[in-house]
Amino acid sequence: MNLKKQMKKLVTVAATAAIAGAVLSPVSALAADKVRWRMPIAFPSTLPALGAPAQYAAEQLKLASGGAMEVRVYEPGKLVPAFDILAAVSDGKTEAGY
Structure with missing residues (x-):
């Protein structure tokens, strides 16, 4: 399987997981x-294999949800330092990280 197909599959799986998480979360997404x-x-x-899939996933989530879900992508260091993303998500400071 080539890299482009692998990345597309990864983004599709991530988008599906994010939508499922939003639907199954304690706070109703429908409310x-x-x-x-x-x-x-x-x-x-701007990095094709590392950074671009995050923006693609955000666009696909918006399309799949009919615009009901919006993911704003922040460049490295704009919201939290790159190495603090896991901690920020774990602590609830951000909803997602890549």
Whole structure:
């Protein structure tokens, strides 16, 4: 399987997992008009294999949810330092991280 197909599959699985997480979360996604998540990324979005899939996943989530879910992608260091993304998600400071 080539890299492009692998990345597409990875993004599809991640998008599906994120949608399932939003639907199954204790706070009903249907109660709000729009679900908005902040997602800091560790790699610049200009890097094709490392940063671009995060933006692609955000776009696919918006399409799959009919616009009900919006993921805003933050470049490295804009929201939290790259090496603190896991801690930020674990502590609830951000909803997602890549």
